[in-house]
Amino acid sequence: MGGFRTCARAFLLVVGVAISLPSVLGTPDDPFMSYDFLYNEGIEKYLAEDWEGCIKYIEMALEDWHWWQESIVSCRRKCSEESAREKLLSENLTEEDRFFEKSIRNTLCLVKCKKDVFGSRMDRVAEGHVDEDFEIRKPYDYLQLCYYRAGKLKEATDAAATVLAKQPEHEVMKNNLKYYLTEGDIKPETVVNRELKDYGKNYVLGNSAYNNNEYGKAVNLMEKSLMAYHKAEDDCRHLCEKPFDQGWFPDFISSIANHYTYTLRCKRRCAWELSNLYGEPIDNFYASYYNYLQYSYYHDGLYAKAAEAVASALVLDPKDESQLGNKEYFLKEGEVTEDMFVPRQEVLKYNQRLDYEKKMMEFIETSFLFLSDDEYLEDVDDVIQSASPASSKKNTSKELKAQRLTEKARDLRKEAKGNQSKNLSQMGIRVVMRERELGGKQRVVADGFAKHLECMVLTELIKLASEENNGYKGGNPHTESERFFGVTLGRIGMMVHAKLIGTELLELILDVTDHCRDYIQEYFKLEKSLYFSFTHLVCRTAKPDKSANRSASDLSHEVHADNCILQESGRCLKIPPAYTFRDYSAILYLNEDFEGGEFIFTKDRTGASYEGMVQPKCGRMVAFSAGPENLHGVLPVLEGSRCAIGMWFTHNEKHKEIERSLAELLLKKLE
Numbered sequence: 001m002g003g004f005r006t007c008a009r010a011f012l013l014v015v016g017v018a019i020s021l022p023s024v025l026g027t028p029d030d031p032f033m034s035y036d037f038l039y040n041e042g043i044e045k046y047l048a049e050d051w052e053g054c055i056k057y058i059e060m061a062l063e064d065w066h067w068w069q070e071s072i073v074s075c076r077r078k079c080s081e082e083s084a085r086e087k088l089l090s091e092n093l094t095e096e097d098r099f100f101e102k103s104i105r106n107t108l109c110l111v112k113c114k115k116d117v118f119g120s121r122m123d124r125v126a127e128g129h130v131d132e133d134f135e136i137r138k139p140y141d142y143l144q145l146c147y148y149r150a151g152k153l154k155e156a157t158d159a160a161a162t163v164l165a166k167q168p169e170h171e172v173m174k175n176n177l178k179y180y181l182t183e184g185d186i187k188p189e190t191v192v193n194r195e196l197k198d199y200g201k202n203y204v205l206g207n208s209a210y211n212n213n214e215y216g217k218a219v220n221l222m223e224k225s226l227m228a229y230h231k232a233e234d235d236c237r238h239l240c241e242k243p244f245d246q247g248w249f250p251d252f253i254s255s256i257a258n259h260y261t262y263t264l265r266c267k268r269r270c271a272w273e274l275s276n277l278y279g280e281p282i283d284n285f286y287a288s289y290y291n292y293l294q295y296s297y298y299h300d301g302l303y304a305k306a307a308e309a310v311a312s313a314l315v316l317d318p319k320d321e322s323q324l325g326n327k328e329y330f331l332k333e334g335e336v337t338e339d340m341f342v343p344r345q346e347v348l349k350y351n352q353r354l355d356y357e358k359k360m361m362e363f364i365e366t367s368f369l370f371l372s373d374d375e376y377l378e379d380v381d382d383v384i385q386s387a388s389p390a391s392s393k394k395n396t397s398k399e400l401k402a403q404r405l406t407e408k409a410r411d412l413r414k415e416a417k418g419n420q421s422k423n424l425s426q427m428g429i430r431v432v433m434r435e436r437e438l439g440g441k442q443r444v445v446a447d448g449f450a451k452h453l454e455c456m457v458l459t460e461l462i463k464l465a466s467e468e469n470n471g472y473k474g475g476n477p478h479t480e481s482e483r484f485f486g487v488t489l490g491r492i493g494m495m496v497h498a499k500l501i502g503t504e505l506l507e508l509i510l511d512v513t514d515h516c517r518d519y520i521q522e523y524f525k526l527e528k529s530l531y532f533s534f535t536h537l538v539c540r541t542a543k544p545d546k547s548a549n550r551s552a553s554d555l556s557h558e559v560h561a562d563n564c565i566l567q568e569s570g571r572c573l574k575i576p577p578a579y580t581f582r583d584y585s586a587i588l589y590l591n592e593d594f595e596g597g598e599f600i601f602t603k604d605r606t607g608a609s610y611e612g613m614v615q616p617k618c619g620r621m622v623a624f625s626a627g628p629e630n631l632h633g634v635l636p637v638l639e640g641s642r643c644a645i646g647m648w649f650t651h652n653e654k655h656k657e658i659e660r661s662l663a664e665l666l667l668k669k670l671e
Contacts, residue, residue, distance in 0.1 A: 035064040036126035054146035079109035153184030168279035199228035215296040240266035406502030439611030442625035455618035481546035490659035557634035562626035572628035586623040589616035594640030
């Protein structure tokens with residue numbers, strides 16, 4: 001009969017254990033003794049080669065981090081349940097009013113709960129990079145070396161294994177683990193993944209019992225693991241209900257929908273995250289419980305339970321040939337009847353939620369791309385306006401301009417298709433300024449990313465399609481001495497869909513910016529993939545009446561870093577609203593027929609002294625890492641318009657640019 005395939009794993013199959021640590025129960029009452037403070041203290045000790053101090057503070061940070069996470073989950077679960085039970089102010093409410101009253105009650109409960117649990121820490125926000133470090137288990141990276149330096153090889157081994165369970169391709173950690181095992185004469189089966197949760201521990205033990213033909217024990221452990229899994233997934237989903245930086249200024253309902261979508265994406269990743277016990281996700285992890293259970297129950301003579309497990313597995317995958325074969329076998333043997341194949345209610349609810357969330361994400365990802373032309377035209381009345389003869393004349397002019405740009409782009413695309421086999425070096429891209437000329441690390445300037453005609457077409461496209469202060473409210477966010485026009489890939493894609501411009505213009509943008517991304521990946525020798533997080537086509541235009549008396553401090557774009565908030569003290573905080581996930585940035589210039597507007601790298605936020613200066617010109621790109629090591633700004637544009645494409649990149653795939661994905665999807669559908 002069909003049985004579950006044995007999960008043969010390496011030493012990371014071992015079960016996590018609790019570590020006895022110094023108590024830090026007092027830290028919730030002290031806002032300065034939080035996990036981010038303790039973690040940074042531990043790093044300071046690490047840099048000072050104080051290994052025992054490093055161990056002490058990072059272990060305390062980990063304990064506080066777990067307490068913080070558990071407390072957040074507890075409050076969110078408690079308040080969600082309480083608000084659902086509470087009697088509303090009126091029985092005669094619309095569905096919308098019921099939702100918002102429950103949301104308000106839930107919020108009130110959360111505020112009270114956080115105040116009770118966190119005390120003076122309730123409003124403390126950790127620096128963005130700290131939370132990211134804990135999510136990828138960076139603290140254990142420090143710990144493995146500190147433990148090794150302190151002569152504690154078993155603890156170093158466990159810390160290294162814990163990192164590898166999350167980052168299985170971490171080559172340095174692989175080598176360290178091998179070294180620790182050999183040097184300490186440590187048996188692989190004793191190695192501990194310290195972040196393995198209860199469901200994982202019981203799953204591993206159940207797997208072992210199953211492989212040893214101890215089916216009664218396997219059933220007991222797998223049922224315990226299954227119960228713990230549901231709790232762990234619920235915890236994970238509650239942790240997804242966190243703050244979200246919209247990055248723009250949507251309307252009330254739009255803001256709610258955006259935050260919901262962000263949260264839903266996170267919640268849908270929980271099952272995948274929880275399936276990673278050993279350093280790689282286990283295929284069909286949730287369904288595997290019922291595969292283990294059906295076989296184990298059958299061998300223990302509990303045939304009705306075995307049939308229930310088979311039916312549960314078939315709910316999750318109705319075409320599972322192994323389970324269909326098991327069902328046929330059970331019926332043939334005569335131990336069960338057809339009416340015994342009733343799935344568990346928890347599985348039905350689980351699968352219904354999966355189906356709904358999948359449909360919802362498909363709806364979101366397709367509906368917002370393929371708006372009807374009428375809906376789109378209402379939103380972009382700056383491009384196509386209805387009504388008066390005067391506006392009709394204006395529209396005709398824009399339509400003709402869009403048509404000419406499309407024709408030029410079409411000619412450029414034909415030429416580009418003939419050069420598809422060329423690599424970056426064959427395209428004529430060359431470095432013109434390196435780190436030495438630019439005065440800092442992780443910086444480069446290169447020419448050749450766009451030809452003169454391509455620059456002209458893209459510049460004219462910005463002027464045709466852009467909106468003033470695009471992405472901002474309340475005027476130019478940088479200086480009142482210039483006008484700021486911008487356009488996103490989403491807006492360009494919608495214009496293509498509405499047949500206002502041709503697909504060739506969108507293809508041109510994607511191709512040119514893809515070359516920039518590929519070059520950055522290659523030039524800086526980045527081992528991790530680089531994803532676009534945002535693409536923005538912009539023009540900054542000098543106001544003639546403002547240029548004459550403009551002060552030197554009135555920059556076109558003030559000095560800043562791209563992934564942290566620069567303070568007057570010089571410190572750069574990696575906290576929202578900064579885009580903390582950004583890793584690299586680049587600007588591709590499209591013209592040079594203007595005065596001023598030079599890009600500068602600076603020593604501090606004043607911009608008084610430059611480490612390096614870049615003069616814009618068509619096809620020139622400046623690229624750099626996005627952190628405080630590369631403070632930068634733009635000198636005043638004194639005459640004319642400075643046009644460019646701003647690009648920001650991330651190593652974190654979950655922060656990929658959605659508008660770019662939708663634009664690519666649109667092009668495929670229009671092929």
